[in-house]
Amino acid sequence: MPRGILPRGTAFWSALFLLALYLPAVTDFGDAFLNTCVLFGVYAALNLMWALVMGTAGIYSFATLAIAGISGYGAGYAAIELSLPWPAMLAAGAIVGVVVGLLVALPALRLRGVYFALLTFGLVELARSFVVQSKPLGLAQGLYGAPTFAPESLSAVGSGMVRYYAALALVIVALIVYAALDRGRVGTLLRTARGSEPFARGLGIGVVRIRLVVIVVSSAMIGFTGACYLAFFGGISPTIFSFDTLLLLFAMMVVGGIGSARGVLLGTALLLFIDQQFLDAGALRLIAAGVVMLVVTLVTSDGLAGLPAQLRERRAATGSLPTQTEMIR
Amino acid sequence: MDVIFSALSLAAIYGLVAIGVSLTWAALGMLNLAHGVAFAVGAYGGWLAADHLSDSAPVVLAGGVAGGALVGCAIYLLVVVPLYDRPNWETRHLIATLAISLVGANLLLELFGPSAKALPAVFGEGSVTIAGSVVTADKLGAIVSAAVVLGAVAVVLRRSRLGLGLRVLTQDSEGAALVGVSRNRMALGVLALSGGLAGLASVLLAQTFYANPDVGFVPLVKGLLVAVLGGLGSIPGAIVAALVMGVAEALTATYLGQEYVLMTLFVVLAVVLLVRPRGIAGLLEEARA
Amino acid sequence: MLACSDLRRAYGGFVAVDGVTLAIGAGEVLGIAGPNGAGKSTLLDAISGHAPASGGTVTLGERELTGLPAHERARLGLARTYQSPIVPEDLTVREVLDAARWAWSPTLAEERLEEARALVRLAAPERRRAGLLSTLERRKLLLACLLMREPTALLLDEPCSGLVGEEIEELTEIVGDVRRARSLAIGVVEHRLEFLDAVAQRVLVLDRGRILAEGPAAEVFGLPAVRAAYFDAPEVVA
Ligand SMILES: Nc1ncnc2c1ncn2[C@@H]1O[C@H](COP(=O)(O)OP(=O)(O)OP(=O)(O)O)[C@@H](O)[C@H]1O
Ligand SMILES: [Mg+2]
Numbered sequence A: 001m002p003r004g005i006l007p008r009g010t011a012f013w014s015a016l017f018l019l020a021l022y023l024p025a026v027t028d029f030g031d032a033f034l035n036t037c038v039l040f041g042v043y044a045a046l047n048l049m050w051a052l053v054m055g056t057a058g059i060y061s062f063a064t065l066a067i068a069g070i071s072g073y074g075a076g077y078a079a080i081e082l083s084l085p086w087p088a089m090l091a092a093g094a095i096v097g098v099v100v101g102l103l104v105a106l107p108a109l110r111l112r113g114v115y116f117a118l119l120t121f122g123l124v125e126l127a128r129s130f131v132v133q134s135k136p137l138g139l140a141q142g143l144y145g146a147p148t149f150a151p152e153s154l155s156a157v158g159s160g161m162v163r164y165y166a167a168l169a170l171v172i173v174a175l176i177v178y179a180a181l182d183r184g185r186v187g188t189l190l191r192t193a194r195g196s197e198p199f200a201r202g203l204g205i206g207v208v209r210i211r212l213v214v215i216v217v218s219s220a221m222i223g224f225t226g227a228c229y230l231a232f233f234g235g236i237s238p239t240i241f242s243f244d245t246l247l248l249l250f251a252m253m254v255v256g257g258i259g260s261a262r263g264v265l266l267g268t269a270l271l272l273f274i275d276q277q278f279l280d281a282g283a284l285r286l287i288a289a290g291v292v293m294l295v296v297t298l299v300t301s302d303g304l305a306g307l308p309a310q311l312r313e314r315r316a317a318t319g320s321l322p323t324q325t326e327m328i329r
Numbered sequence B: 001m002d003v004i005f006s007a008l009s010l011a012a013i014y015g016l017v018a019i020g021v022s023l024t025w026a027a028l029g030m031l032n033l034a035h036g037v038a039f040a041v042g043a044y045g046g047w048l049a050a051d052h053l054s055d056s057a058p059v060v061l062a063g064g065v066a067g068g069a070l071v072g073c074a075i076y077l078l079v080v081v082p083l084y085d086r087p088n089w090e091t092r093h094l095i096a097t098l099a100i101s102l103v104g105a106n107l108l109l110e111l112f113g114p115s116a117k118a119l120p121a122v123f124g125e126g127s128v129t130i131a132g133s134v135v136t137a138d139k140l141g142a143i144v145s146a147a148v149v150l151g152a153v154a155v156v157l158r159r160s161r162l163g164l165g166l167r168v169l170t171q172d173s174e175g176a177a178l179v180g181v182s183r184n185r186m187a188l189g190v191l192a193l194s195g196g197l198a199g200l201a202s203v204l205l206a207q208t209f210y211a212n213p214d215v216g217f218v219p220l221v222k223g224l225l226v227a228v229l230g231g232l233g234s235i236p237g238a239i240v241a242a243l244v245m246g247v248a249e250a251l252t253a254t255y256l257g258q259e260y261v262l263m264t265l266f267v268v269l270a271v272v273l274l275v276r277p278r279g280i281a282g283l284l285e286e287a288r289a
Numbered sequence C: 001m002l003a004c005s006d007l008r009r010a011y012g013g014f015v016a017v018d019g020v021t022l023a024i025g026a027g028e029v030l031g032i033a034g035p036n037g038a039g040k041s042t043l044l045d046a047i048s049g050h051a052p053a054s055g056g057t058v059t060l061g062e063r064e065l066t067g068l069p070a071h072e073r074a075r076l077g078l079a080r081t082y083q084s085p086i087v088p089e090d091l092t093v094r095e096v097l098d099a100a101r102w103a104w105s106p107t108l109a110e111e112r113l114e115e116a117r118a119l120v121r122l123a124a125p126e127r128r129r130a131g132l133l134s135t136l137e138r139r140k141l142l143l144a145c146l147l148m149r150e151p152t153a154l155l156l157d158e159p160c161s162g163l164v165g166e167e168i169e170e171l172t173e174i175v176g177d178v179r180r181a182r183s184l185a186i187g188v189v190e191h192r193l194e195f196l197d198a199v200a201q202r203v204l205v206l207d208r209g210r211i212l213a214e215g216p217a218a219e220v221f222g223l224p225a226v227r228a229a230y231f232d233a234p235e236v237v238a
Helices: A010-026 A032-054 A064-082 A086-108 A114-131 A156-182 A184-195 A199-202 A207-233 A241-255 A262-277 A281-297 A304-319 B002-028 B035-050 B057-083 B088-110 B139-157 B161-171 B173-178 B183-204 B217-230 B236-256 B258-275 B279-288 C040-048 C071-074 C093-102 C110-119 C135-147 C165-182 C193-197 C224-232
Strands: B125-129 B133-136 C002-009 C013-026 C029-033 C057-062 C078-080 C153-156 C185-189 C202-209 C210-214
Touching: A010 A156, A010 B173, A032 A156, A032 A184, A032 A241, A032 A262, A064 A086, A064 A114, A064 A207, A064 A241, A086 A114, A086 A207, A086 B057, A086 B258, A114 A241, A114 B217, A114 B236, A114 B258, A156 A184, A156 A207, A156 A262, A184 A199, A184 A207, A184 C093, A199 A207, A199 C071, A207 B088, A241 A281, A241 A304, A241 B088, A262 A281, A262 A304, A262 C185, A281 B057, B002 B035, B002 B133, B002 B161, B002 B183, B002 B217, B002 B236, B035 B057, B035 B088, B035 B217, B035 B279, B057 B088, B057 B183, B125 B139, B133 B139, B133 B173, B139 B183, B139 B236, B161 B183, B161 C002, B217 B236, B217 B258, B217 B279, B236 B258, B236 B279, B258 B279, C002 C040, C013 C029, C013 C040, C013 C185, C013 C210, C029 C040, C029 C193, C040 C057, C040 C071, C040 C078, C040 C153, C040 C185, C071 C078, C078 C135, C093 C110, C093 C135, C110 C135, C110 C165, C135 C165, C165 C185, C165 C193, C185 C193, C202 C224, C210 C224
Parallel strands: C029 C185, C029 C202, C078 C153, C153 C185
Antiparallel strands: B125 B133, C002 C013, C002 C057, C202 C210
């Protein structure tokens, strides 16, 4: 394979970036479309971090939304009580994220995959039952009145643009964090440990430390994103802790493919589109998401974005002699 | 005394759900996140049977078991057949079973609507007084029948070919293939059995959990908790864990309030797992050694 | 020099390694043989820290390793391979080599990677997934990763299992090359006696967790006690 001057994928990402940059100029934005774009930004950022933990590091964590929600609630509550401006709220979100992430990390480093998955499932439910019973956090209605990105003095169109570009910036920050931890030294070591832990330890890789790093960094970003959600919408409600939301985000991540940023963005866009299409269709909405998730899982081994590689490998396997890999344990 | 009876009835139900989770894990290395669907479909199966056939206890119970077992077979066809032994099975089975649980619950919502359906009390409306406290016939019936079924399953798994094959599989999967134990055939049996047990549990519990589309969620979470607390793959572990969790839940609900139940259960699980990463099964093994 | 003294390892009540004392000098190859289930792999696990020992000590040169976690022991210069050739299957050959280069700071220079790759004659294409490599290539890949850090001791667990004639010859040559180039202490667990005969100066026979005999290969396998251990074992060894 020839190696270009620019890293692989530069053309793809530049094109995508330019498209996103000029999108507001070429289409006229309805309120609904704008909200979808903002939601995409939040979901994409969360899913990228989740993919880092679950895909790159191979830690079966379902704590993403719990961390996002707890940070959002925590930062929002602090911002409302202390009348903080939004930048302080975002910082608070990141801090709460790190604290919750560290609490989650303690068992992660000791427990086997499924055991940990379950414990984190529980965390979401725990957070939900706590929030809906807490008066200061707004019970089932949610917490409102948080500071937002767009100042009140701005026109409707102007505030729309501010929110749009804030969402774009959020996705870009998440992509940078993703790229920094998925490739290069940290990513390679994480994926080595995921592939075979004895192998990694045999090479002298400090598996525990490297996993701690990914959990802390991703949790900070997830907490930050949780606070961004409030800065976009002015509030947060317990639905962020609902099982359906968790499943929807999980579906987004796995349909596109946990293994790459492209896959995560693709899956997020696809399922968000389906979700919005069926918004008024009640149960059909989640049925559609579930069916897509099931079909993609049955057909592809690594999500839609992994499909080209999967086909290539299959062609190679049928074209040449069978490999020896499965012969020996 | 009241607390003891509610603890026992909770333990009985959780035991039925958790054993399915544990068995499936032992046979296939699969955490069945669609187990809640079996519970929910079991409840509707019981309701349909009572509505269309007869509301005598055996018919309603059979309806529940059949509904649950059907879901087990569906999971076998949709998840195990296409995905087992393929790349990324560990992740993909989680995704597929989650997807089924999402589709299942919402399909029930589409078909039957959001309102809860009441099932007939299979053990009648009466009550008995034991040691000074009043126990409804329903609760007593649920405890006794769940205990009987659990005992029967445990015995069958010790004696039968299915049980033997299962033990061989958990010990050494390649050796099992050599002596002719087929994981595939075993899987269908295990999933149908697990589903049936969940369906049974849901009919037994129908006076507490009315049949509604989301009814499987809480039992799924608690069943998973109990199975994991017991140590996945261990039947004795699951039974002990069901008792522990039943007691913890009954005590919490009585003295602290229902809203703290889940929190207590998680704290119990977290503490046990942090001390013994393999759960109660690990403790049992050490006690034996 | 790698040494362990009175090393033990028990699973529940079953003692798999029962007080083993051995020493391997720099530049020496020690063969470790014994019937199936004798505790050879468990011995390596206990030495390398992959499974904690229940008693006894391990030293590497002047350094006491007892109680350290596996990755610390690796950093101090103790390398080992496994009975099944485990490599992270999803990664490419290049990524696996990079992981070794980056495993802990300081990062190694590219030349060290090339040197190790040449020493073990690893020819697999860099972009191939490690999961698609043959058994021998996987073993070479793992060896290259380990040798990059210039360990002072190397433990090999059944390096010949799953290999055929020519491959075994190549591996014999590689082990010889490594010994000459690096003068490290090498311990080889192996069932194939002709392999041990070719690479090892000294052989130790393990049976039921204890050392049964020790000495030059030709002598040791002639001993009646050793023959009895092999014939009493449930499986006959080639
Ligand atoms: N995790 C474990 N739990 C309980 N017993 C174990 C465990 N691992 C190994 N054993 C037992 O310890 C003994 C030694 O096993 P070990 O794998 O070290 O033998 P070995 O000499 O390497 O055999 P082989 O030549 O087959 O590789 C065996 O009897 C085995 O059954
Ligand atoms: Mg061995």
